[in-house]
Amino acid sequence: xxxxxxxxxxxxxxxxLGLSLLIFLLLRAxxxxxxxxxxxxxxxxxELADLRERMGVNKPxxxxxxxxxxxxxxxxxxxxxxxxxxxxTELKMRLPVTAELAGLSLLSACxxxxxxxxxxxxxxxxxxxxxxxxxxxxxxxIYWLGLLxxxxxxxxxxxxxxxxxxxxxxLILPVVTLMSSTAASLFRLxxxxxxxxxxxxxxxxxxxxxxxxxxxxxxxxxxxTLIPLVTFIELEFGNxxxxxxxxxxxxxxxxxxxxxxxxxxxxxYPVIQGAVMLICSIFIxxxxxxxxxxxxxxxxxxxx
Amino acid sequence: MKRNWQTYLGLILLGTMVAVALLxxxxxxxxxxxxxxxxxxxxxxxxxxxxxxxxxRDLLSRIIHGLGTTLLISVSGVLLGASVGTxxxxxxxxFGGWWDHLATSCTEVLLAIPGFLLALVIAVILKSSQLNxxxxxxxxxxxxxxxxxxxxxxxxxxxxxxLAAGALGAKGRQILRWHLLPxxxxxxxxxxxxxxxxxxLTASGLSFLxxxxxxxxxxxxxxxxxxxxxxxxxxxxxxxxxxxxxxxxMGFNLLGNGLQHSSSNGN
Numbered sequence: 001x002x003x004x005x006x007x008x009x010x011x012x013x014x015x016x017l018g019l020s021l022l023i024f025l026l027l028r029a030x031x032x033x034x035x036x037x038x039x040x041x042x043x044x045x046x047e048l049a050d051l052r053e054r055m056g057v058n059k060p061x062x063x064x065x066x067x068x069x070x071x072x073x074x075x076x077x078x079x080x081x082x083x084x085x086x087x088x089t090e091l092k093m094r095l096p097v098t099a100e101l102a103g104l105s106l107l108s109a110c111x112x113x114x115x116x117x118x119x120x121x122x123x124x125x126x127x128x129x130x131x132x133x134x135x136x137x138x139x140x141x142i143y144w145l146g147l148l149x150x151x152x153x154x155x156x157x158x159x160x161x162x163x164x165x166x167x168x169x170x171l172i173l174p175v176v177t178l179m180s181s182t183a184a185s186l187f188r189l190x191x192x193x194x195x196x197x198x199x200x201x202x203x204x205x206x207x208x209x210x211x212x213x214x215x216x217x218x219x220x221x222x223x224x225t226l227i228p229l230v231t232f233i234e235l236e237f238g239n240x241x242x243x244x245x246x247x248x249x250x251x252x253x254x255x256x257x258x259x260x261x262x263x264x265x266x267x268x269y270p271v272i273q274g275a276v277m278l279i280c281s282i283f284i285x286x287x288x289x290x291x292x293x294x295x296x297x298x299x300x301x302x303x304x
Numbered sequence: 305m306k307r308n309w310q311t312y313l314g315l316i317l318l319g320t321m322v323a324v325a326l327l328x329x330x331x332x333x334x335x336x337x338x339x340x341x342x343x344x345x346x347x348x349x350x351x352x353x354x355x356x357x358x359x360x361r362d363l364l365s366r367i368i369h370g371l372g373t374t375l376l377i378s379v380s381g382v383l384l385g386a387s388v389g390t391x392x393x394x395x396x397x398x399f400g401g402w403w404d405h406l407a408t409s410c411t412e413v414l415l416a417i418p419g420f421l422l423a424l425v426i427a428v429i430l431k432s433s434q435l436n437x438x439x440x441x442x443x444x445x446x447x448x449x450x451x452x453x454x455x456x457x458x459x460x461x462x463x464x465x466x467l468a469a470g471a472l473g474a475k476g477r478q479i480l481r482w483h484l485l486p487x488x489x490x491x492x493x494x495x496x497x498x499x500x501x502x503x504x505l506t507a508s509g510l511s512f513l514x515x516x517x518x519x520x521x522x523x524x525x526x527x528x529x530x531x532x533x534x535x536x537x538x539x540x541x542x543x544x545x546x547x548x549x550x551x552x553x554m555g556f557n558l559l560g561n562g563l564q565h566s567s568s569n570g571n
Contacts, residue, residue: 018413026429139554141505143512143525144546147532151539242420246509250532261513264428276425280417 008291012284019284020072023276024065027269068273077274082266087274090259095278097255101247102240104175106233109182114229116183117190118217121198130187137184142243146177146250174251178243182236189232193225200224226297234290241279311562314497317555321548325375328368336365336522347540355540358530367545370522375552377434377516377523378504381441385503386496388442389449394484396450397457399476407450414447423506427515434517437510441503452495456488494563501556508549524549 059067068078077087120126140148153160153173161170197203198221206220245257252258256275263271339359346356354364396407414422423444430436460466461484469479508525510516517523519530524545531541 238418241418
């Protein structure tokens with residue numbers, strides 16, 4: 001098992017390197033002069049030359065990559081062209097906002113999606129209304145749902161702060177927005193998996209044995225549906241991280257996603273590069289952690 | 305078993321949307337570009353059935369034209385990504401060897417980037433325009449097709465009829481064209497229908513962030529982006545285009561679900 005873990009960690013290294021190369025090439029080897037694009041076509045020739053020097057884009061492509069990846073391995077992602085501060089500092093400041101948003105959304109999506117899925121599997125009457133609701137949840141774009149929630153709860157009712165508010169109550173609407181599609185797909189998956197499990201013989205045996213209904217559904221039901229659910233959650237992380245970009249923009253939350261979008265508008269390349277690299281590394285790290293979770297929930301896998 | 309109600313409902317919904325996008329401009333002959341600043345941000349009226357936007361342009365006409373733009377971007381993006389991904393996946397799975405290694409590792413690196421972020425990066429690199437947004441959607445779609453089609457090719461290439469075709473002297477290209485491709489078609493249709501909804505979400509999301517077609521071209525996502533500044537005074541600028549996007553995505557979702565359901569039930 002330990003060697004499996006080591007092998008798994010070793011596998012992520014080429015992916016990370018390939019990723020950094022891809023992002024670097026995509027952002028640097030574009031047609032057009034990055035310095036010119038950044039300055040917005042208004043700089044003089046000297047200013048441009050100075051800017052090229054500062055951005056390091058007058059060197060050959062390969063040495064540019066080396067001067068990016070070398071410090072990056074030591075945790076230095078360069079400095080922002082706009083604020084002049086280290087990219088890593090800027091990102092560190094904003095990471096907690098995004099982490100809190102995505103984490104809370106995932107958690108509430110799990111409770112809601114899995115809970116409703118199991119309830120529907122036990123009480124078939126609930127299936128149709130919940131299924132229709134899940135279609136709606138999957139079809140509403142994040143930014144539209146967010147704007148509708150602001151319109152209803154902030155503007156009409158005045159219950160919750162619309163955007164950019166402080167305090168925990170300002171997180172309610174963003175979390176509801178970001179979790180809805182995840183909760184809807186989790187509901188569907190749980191429902192279909194759970195229907196399969198309840199049809200199994202061992203469920204009837206356990207029931208005949210006379211164990212309590214809670215124990216039956218927790219130990220025999222939920223436990224056996226966990227693997228597909230965890231696989232789904234693993235894949236859903238990407239959507240959550242992407243959705244966080246939109247949610248933060250709608251609700252003016254000062255997280256990594258909105259920082260990325262403003263940097264995109266301002267053509268602040270070191271920041272775009274650093275932010276994308278950071279989000280992708282988090283994504284890869286989550287995959288790694290998920291592999292360990294598989295081992296924890298399915299004892300059969302530990303024997304490898 | 306009414307297993308296909310989702311397919312039918314999805315087709316009806318999408319048919320309506322496509323009909324509106326295609327026939328709408330011919331039937332409702334109000335320009336989406338004509339400004340009338342004196343009548344900006346008005347609610348529904350006789351002259352403007354859905355009201356006007358911040359520049360006094362007719363909202364209904366902008367939604368009809370915008371729907372066409374949005375659908376064109378996502379459908380062309382998915383078709384492009386699906387064709388490249390399918391060719392990549394089938395050849396990688398069938399021929400194997402160094403080509404398989406190369407294609408698989410490229411796909412893996414692309415899959416390591418959250419999909420929306422990948423599309424965002426591509427949209428940043430290319431200038432913001434309609435064509436470039438389709439390309440971003442295509443690259444976003446490509447890796448999932450490449451991976452699933454490779455798996456399909458691995459499964460099919462051991463089948464007896466493929467082996468027989470090879471034994472009869474068929475070249476690799478012929479086997480791909482006449483045996484592998486036709487037999488992957490059902491999977492391909494289902495995948496396309498499923499990916500269309502996420503492509504539409506991504507495309508309109510990117511143009512909501514200002515990375516799509518530039519004004520004055522009407523597009524649903526960018527209409528929401530400009531509309532949200534007027535959320536307090538004229539909420540219809542957000543609610544109506546958003547509802548149209550939701551109906552389209554719902555159509556694609558229902559179609560994708562229905563197709564998957566019927567194919568998993570053995571047609």
